[in-house]
Amino acid sequence: QVQLVESGGGLAQPGGSLRLSCAASGFTFSSYAMGCARHAPGKGLEWVSGIYSDGSDTYYADSVKGRFTISRDNAKNTLYLQMNSLKPEDTALYYCGQSRGNWVNFDVGKYDYWGQETQVTVSS
Numbered sequence: 001q002v003q004l005v006e007s008g009g010g011l012a013q014p015g016g017s018l019r020l021s022c023a024a025s026g027f028t029f030s031s032y033a034m035g036c037a038r039h040a041p042g043k044g045l046e047w048v049s050g051i052y053s054d055g056s057d058t059y060y061a062d063s064v065k066g067r068f069t070i071s072r073d074n075a076k077n078t079l080y081l082q083m084n085s086l087k088p089e090d091t092a093l094y095y096c097g098q099s100r101g102n103w104v105n106f107d108v109g110k111y112d113y114w115g116q117e118t119q120v121t122v123s124s
Contacts, residue, residue: 001026002024002025002026002027002098002112002113003023003024003025003026003115004022004023004096004097004098004106004113004114004115004116005022005023005025005115005116006011006021006022006076006094006096006115006116006117006118007020007022007023007123008019008020008115008118008119009019009118009119009120010095010106010119010120010121011069011121011122011123012083012086012120012122013086013122013123013124014086014088014122014123016085016086016109016122017083017084017086018082018086018120019080019081019082019083019103020036020080020081020083020094020096020118020120021078021079021080022034022036022078022079022080022081022096022115023076023078024077024079024096024098025078025080026050027098028038029072029074029077030053030054030074031053031055031086031102032076032098032099032102033050033051033052033053033099033101033102033103033104033105033111034050034051034053034072034079034096034097034099035047035049035050035051035090035096035097035099035100035104035105035111036048036049036050036070036079036081036094036095036096036097036100037094037095037097037108037111037114038090038092038094038095038120039092039093039095039117040089040091040092040093041092042053043092045095046063046092046108047059047061047105047106047107047108048060048063048064048068048081048094048098049061049064049070049081050070050105050106051070051071051072051079051104052102052103052104053072053074053102055071055072055074057104059104059106062087063089063092065074065082067084067085067086068081068082068083068084069081069082069084070082070088072091079096081094081096083120086120086122087122088122088123089122090120090122091120091121091122091123092120093117093118093119093120094117094118094119094120095114095115095116095117095118096114097111097112097113097114098111098112098113098116099111099112100112
């Protein structure tokens with residue numbers, strides 16, 4: 001079965017960095033676009049970033065553009081989200097997901113699987 005296991009969350013200071021990893025199994029990772037989303041307190045699930053199956057194209061929400069970088073290592077079946085210049089408003093539960101079809105969906109409803117969350121807290 002599809003499994004997406006996230007790691008790398010934690011506490012960071014404003015302006016700091018964290019790197020999330022998402023280990024995938026149970027499907028042909030290199031055949032699927034992948035994405036990341038987050039759920040902040042009192043808000044709905046927000047799409048954050050996506051990447052094509054071969055890593056050739058990446059997309060970002062305006063709220064994280066220029067600060068976050070999504071990447072993947074298909075040999076290791078792992079997705080990464082490098083988060084720099086963190087802000088308190090980045091505090092949320094973060095998820096990685098398998099996009100439906102071989103394209104990046106910006107709609108969180110068009111992801112077939114989501115991993116378990118990892119908490120990111122940005123606070124001084």
